[in-house]
Amino acid sequence: MAKKYVGQRIKRNEDPRLLTGQALFVDDVDLPGMLHAAFLRSDYAHARLVSIDVSAARRRPGVVAVYTAEDMGDDWQHGPPLVSPPPTVKDIVFHSRTQVPLVKDKVRLAGEPLAMVIAESRYIAEDALDDIVVELEPLGAVVDLEEALQPDAPLVHDDLDSNLAAHLIQKKGDYAAAREQADVVISRRIVIDRGTAAAMENRGYVAHWNPKSQELTLWDTTQSPIPIRNGLARMFGLSEHQVRVIAPFVGGGFGPKIMMFYPEEVMVTWATLQLGRPVKWIEDRRENFYATNQEREQVHTAELALTRDGHILGLRDDFIHDTGAYDPYGLTVPLNTQCHAFGPYKIPNYYGDLKVVFTNRPIVSPLRGAGRPQGVFIIERLLDVAARELGIDPVEIRRRNLLPPDAFPYDNEIIDQAFVPLVYDSGNYLPVLEKAVEMIGYERFLKEEQPRLRAEGRHVGIGVVSFIETTGIGPYEGARVTVAPSGQINVATGVGTQGQGHFTSFAQIVADQLGVSPHDVHLVTGDTAQFHWGTGTFASRGAVVAANAIHAAAVTVRGKVLKLASKVLDTPEEELELVDGHVRVADIPQRSISLGQLAVLANPLRGAVEPGTEPGLEATAYFGPKYGATASGAHAAIVEVDPETMMVDVKRYVIVEDCGTLLNPLIVEGQLHGGLALGLGNSFYEKLVYDENGQLLNASFADYLLPTALEVPRAEVSHLETPSPLNPLGSKGVGEGGAIPVPAVFAQAVESALADYGLEILEAPLSPNRLFELLQAARVTRDA
Amino acid sequence: MNNLHTITVTVNDTPYERTVEPRLLLSDFLRHDLGLTGTHVGCEHGVCGACTVLFDGEPVRSCLMFAVQANGHKITTVEALGTPDNLHPLQEAFWESHAVQCGFCTPGFLMSLVPFLEQNPDPTEEEIREAISGNLCRCTGYQHIVDAVKLAAKRK
Ligand code: FES
Ligand code: FES
Numbered sequence: 001m002a003k004k005y006v007g008q009r010i011k012r013n014e015d016p017r018l019l020t021g022q023a024l025f026v027d028d029v030d031l032p033g034m035l036h037a038a039f040l041r042s043d044y045a046h047a048r049l050v051s052i053d054v055s056a057a058r059r060r061p062g063v064v065a066v067y068t069a070e071d072m073g074d075d076w077q078h079g080p081p082l083v084s085p086p087p088t089v090k091d092i093v094f095h096s097r098t099q100v101p102l103v104k105d106k107v108r109l110a111g112e113p114l115a116m117v118i119a120e121s122r123y124i125a126e127d128a129l130d131d132i133v134v135e136l137e138p139l140g141a142v143v144d145l146e147e148a149l150q151p152d153a154p155l156v157h158d159d160l161d162s163n164l165a166a167h168l169i170q171k172k173g174d175y176a177a178a179r180e181q182a183d184v185v186i187s188r189r190i191v192i193d194r195g196t197a198a199a200m201e202n203r204g205y206v207a208h209w210n211p212k213s214q215e216l217t218l219w220d221t222t223q224s225p226i227p228i229r230n231g232l233a234r235m236f237g238l239s240e241h242q243v244r245v246i247a248p249f250v251g252g253g254f255g256p257k258i259m260m261f262y263p264e265e266v267m268v269t270w271a272t273l274q275l276g277r278p279v280k281w282i283e284d285r286r287e288n289f290y291a292t293n294q295e296r297e298q299v300h301t302a303e304l305a306l307t308r309d310g311h312i313l314g315l316r317d318d319f320i321h322d323t324g325a326y327d328p329y330g331l332t333v334p335l336n337t338q339c340h341a342f343g344p345y346k347i348p349n350y351y352g353d354l355k356v357v358f359t360n361r362p363i364v365s366p367l368r369g370a371g372r373p374q375g376v377f378i379i380e381r382l383l384d385v386a387a388r389e390l391g392i393d394p395v396e397i398r399r400r401n402l403l404p405p406d407a408f409p410y411d412n413e414i415i416d417q418a419f420v421p422l423v424y425d426s427g428n429y430l431p432v433l434e435k436a437v438e439m440i441g442y443e444r445f446l447k448e449e450q451p452r453l454r455a456e457g458r459h460v461g462i463g464v465v466s467f468i469e470t471t472g473i474g475p476y477e478g479a480r481v482t483v484a485p486s487g488q489i490n491v492a493t494g495v496g497t498q499g500q501g502h503f504t505s506f507a508q509i510v511a512d513q514l515g516v517s518p519h520d521v522h523l524v525t526g527d528t529a530q531f532h533w534g535t536g537t538f539a540s541r542g543a544v545v546a547a548n549a550i551h552a553a554a555v556t557v558r559g560k561v562l563k564l565a566s567k568v569l570d571t572p573e574e575e576l577e578l579v580d581g582h583v584r585v586a587d588i589p590q591r592s593i594s595l596g597q598l599a600v601l602a603n604p605l606r607g608a609v610e611p612g613t614e615p616g617l618e619a620t621a622y623f624g625p626k627y628g629a630t631a632s633g634a635h636a637a638i639v640e641v642d643p644e645t646m647m648v649d650v651k652r653y654v655i656v657e658d659c660g661t662l663l664n665p666l667i668v669e670g671q672l673h674g675g676l677a678l679g680l681g682n683s684f685y686e687k688l689v690y691d692e693n694g695q696l697l698n699a700s701f702a703d704y705l706l707p708t709a710l711e712v713p714r715a716e717v718s719h720l721e722t723p724s725p726l727n728p729l730g731s732k733g734v735g736e737g738g739a740i741p742v743p744a745v746f747a748q749a750v751e752s753a754l755a756d757y758g759l760e761i762l763e764a765p766l767s768p769n770r771l772f773e774l775l776q777a778a779r780v781t782r783d784a
Numbered sequence: 785m786n787n788l789h790t791i792t793v794t795v796n797d798t799p800y801e802r803t804v805e806p807r808l809l810l811s812d813f814l815r816h817d818l819g820l821t822g823t824h825v826g827c828e829h830g831v832c833g834a835c836t837v838l839f840d841g842e843p844v845r846s847c848l849m850f851a852v853q854a855n856g857h858k859i860t861t862v863e864a865l866g867t868p869d870n871l872h873p874l875q876e877a878f879w880e881s882h883a884v885q886c887g888f889c890t891p892g893f894l895m896s897l898v899p900f901l902e903q904n905p906d907p908t909e910e911e912i913r914e915a916i917s918g919n920l921c922r923c924t925g926y927q928h929i930v931d932a933v934k935l936a937a938k939r940k
Pocket of ligand 1: 827846
């Protein structure tokens with residue numbers, strides 16, 4: 001079937017409402033009798049709760065209720081583990097410790113909620129927080145990852161012997177033997193620091209228990225409304241049909257909005273069940289810095305064993321991963337790191353020792369990239385050091401190690417985040433790298449431009465990096481496609497949307513099958529009353545898993561349309577075509593019937609239908625891939641370092657991406673641009689700074705710097721398409737690819753710009769100050 | 785707090801008289817007292833620009849002002865620009881250029897850019913980037929927003 005819309009740059013169906021301020025976000029929900037919540041949060045990162053007195057707060061006019069953990073009785077429970085704990089394979093250690101709705105005995109992170117006030121307005125609720133008298137006995141805080149494992153470290157969870165949350169060793173081949181054979185072994189300590197997602201919309205919840213209809217409705221800024229519905233129903237003893245969760249327009253997700261459950265989410269829901277009135281809580285930005293999950297901090301000791309001519313013999317990557325105060329998200333992030341250190345390269349031998357530690361800091365869960373940027377940073381930094389030591393060009397050393405196109409499916413022989421083998425389904429890596437090299441003008445830059453600029457006293461450098469991205473993991477998504485009597489096509493699916501353009505790219509798929517315009521396809525998503533099977537939007541999976549479910553449902557509906565039309569038009573199905581909302585006889589276009597008329601005929605009010613006939617032109621379908629689809633890419637950058645200010649100006653940025661079949665290049669490019677901006681933040685601007693007491697020192701946008709339009713360069717984007725064999729559309733995900741390799745490219749380019757100093761960058765993010773310190777240290781070494 | 789003030793504010797050409805606490809933020813007044821929820825709030829400390837509205841024609845951050853300061857003044861919000869069926873030319877350019885992803889930041893960008901384009905009908909890329917450097921967007925990387933502004937300028 002010819003694809004008319006899939007692959008086209010189609011502007012988005014959802015935009016007119018967003019552009020005019022008419023789109024509904026959670027904070028826009030306003031219900032009669034609605035109350036407002038505010039949370040009292042701990043100022044200490046680690047402390048024992050001695051006493052809490054809320055009596056004065058309860059007496060304040062306008063306050064309706066004040067709750068502490070004690071008030072919750074048996075409803076006070078730890079959150080469920082969000083992803084399944086690892087299978088109990090030999091030698092795996094995993095301690096599941098999940099978050100609590102309100103602190104009962106011990107505070108484990110600064111900002112953890114101690115009490116909730118419900119009042120007639122948010123202003124009054126916040127006033128009442130000042131009326132609460134709390135006594136906390138501060139304890140030593142666990143902040144540093146390596147110190148967390150020292151025998152004398154304070155314990156985040158008193159019932160454990162240490163702060164070790166998990167320990168796992170993965171192996172492939174025989175790394176020790178490979179190391180023996182190697183001509184050169186590169187060993188480095190590499191550190192990646194914490195950042196935050198900083199979606200422009202903070203979290204928010206509006207919960208409404210209607211005691212008369214016995215129904216609970218929750219508007220939630222979540223990326224996975226269906227699991228939230230199921231979990232809340234279980235938690236509060238309701239049937240799933242009594243609970244409706246709506247994730248309306250969500251102002252950016254990037255991972256942290258997939259948590260199940262945030263304390264506030266549980267508390268707002270619990271409060272409406274007590275009070276029978278709607279309760280709203282909207283996070284403010286300061287709270288977002290303390291109470292929304294974060295990511296990225298790891299300390300690696302990594303080693304690359306190579307032959308003299310730069311072929312990789314083996315990789316060893318031992319690292320400590322910070323999970324924060326609790327670990328509801330299991331091993332997803334660090335397993336991604338392990339896997340992505342394999343990159344697009346042939347690495348025959350591997351040894352990876354992973355230790356996960358509890359610290360007194362916010363919970364760690366996936367943030368756009370989800371452990372992948374760290375893995376890419378490790379292998380790419382080691383390759384750069386190796387290239388320098390061996391006197392091989394950085395691009396050339398990558399060429400020599402890329403997997404060849406006939407290697408697929410390629411099994412890396414370790415397990416990935418879903419505990420299934422890390423298999424790359426397909427790819428063609430060399431052309432992707434060569435395209436990036438060509439677009440940035442690599443050879444010419446090195447031969448002509450860089451020496452010329454250097455002679456002018458300017459420090460300009462280049463970086464080129466290859467990477468893969470595992471995307472589109474299971475378990476499954478589903479969708480229902482319906483032809484309405486009006487001729488409009490309705491699609492319902494479970495994944496929520498946070499700006500990825502699902503209303504459009506999904507509509508394009510359906511439009512191709514049913515011969516309508518994408519603008520006539522009406523998608524509802526993120527409302528459990530419309531569709532209630534599925535998991536959510538994460539791991540760059542919407543364009544793979546949900547899209548293929550929609551495709552399958554649309555194919556079935558197309559079959560039903562043709563079957564019925566064949567009868568009505570008295571023409572064999574093969575001679576029919578679907579065009580402009582009609583089914584017509586190919587040679588005699590005037591013999592046609594509209595989809596709407598067919599929908600009416602398919603749902604008769606009287607008369608008999610053939611046995612086994614289903615009413616309507618509707619189908620529901622599911623898609624669950626065996627394993628993920630592996631996208632790949634190469635990024636290249638030219639940067640200039642100002643030796644006076646240490647500011648880094650990204651002069652050019654090239655992205656070549658292979659995400660399989662492109663559904664809508666316009667949307668894909670938008671995803672890449674946004675990813676690049678975040679990646680740049682993770683390279684140079686965005687670092688959460690904690691002091692030794694676990695206090696966050698830069699909890700505002702004035703102090704934690706998001707890249708603005710002045711920092712983010714224009715991206716030059718090119719696509720190659722190696723369709724995934726694992727799904728009918730051939731799509732792979734792209735939600736995170738823009739962000740993943742940026743710190744690695746940035747570091748390589750900055751080193752290139754400062755080549756005179758022999759600078760080695762073994763950390764991310766940098767900052768002008770940090771770069772200055774590194775340069776001073778390099779100068780001292782060089783001049784010594 | 786019973787120190788209430790009665791204020792009259794003209795929002796999108798409609799005069800509203802309301803009695804408010806002096807501490808009520810202008811952003812909360814617009815969103816919650818008047819129900820004009822197109823103006824968004826991303827930080828409430830003056831950095832993100834999502835709450836940008838026009839105050840007597842000049843862009844301001846409504847989270848940094850109190851409603852009482854708007855007494856006797858004219859406020860314009862995104863709701864005044866266009867409707868889904870009749871978009872403002874800048875909105876149209878945003879749509880065509882895919883300058884919107886989650887759309888949370890969008891009203892703030894539009895309200896910063898409308899007066900900018902009036903004063904700079906033919907801006908360079910540098911000037912556009914400078915003009916939106918007080919608005920944060922976490923989704924788009926700004927590139928398509930810059931393209932949209934160029935497109936809107938070209939069409940003028
Ligand atoms: S909400 Fe006003 S500037 Fe961010
Ligand atoms: S479009 Fe999401 S923050 Fe700008």
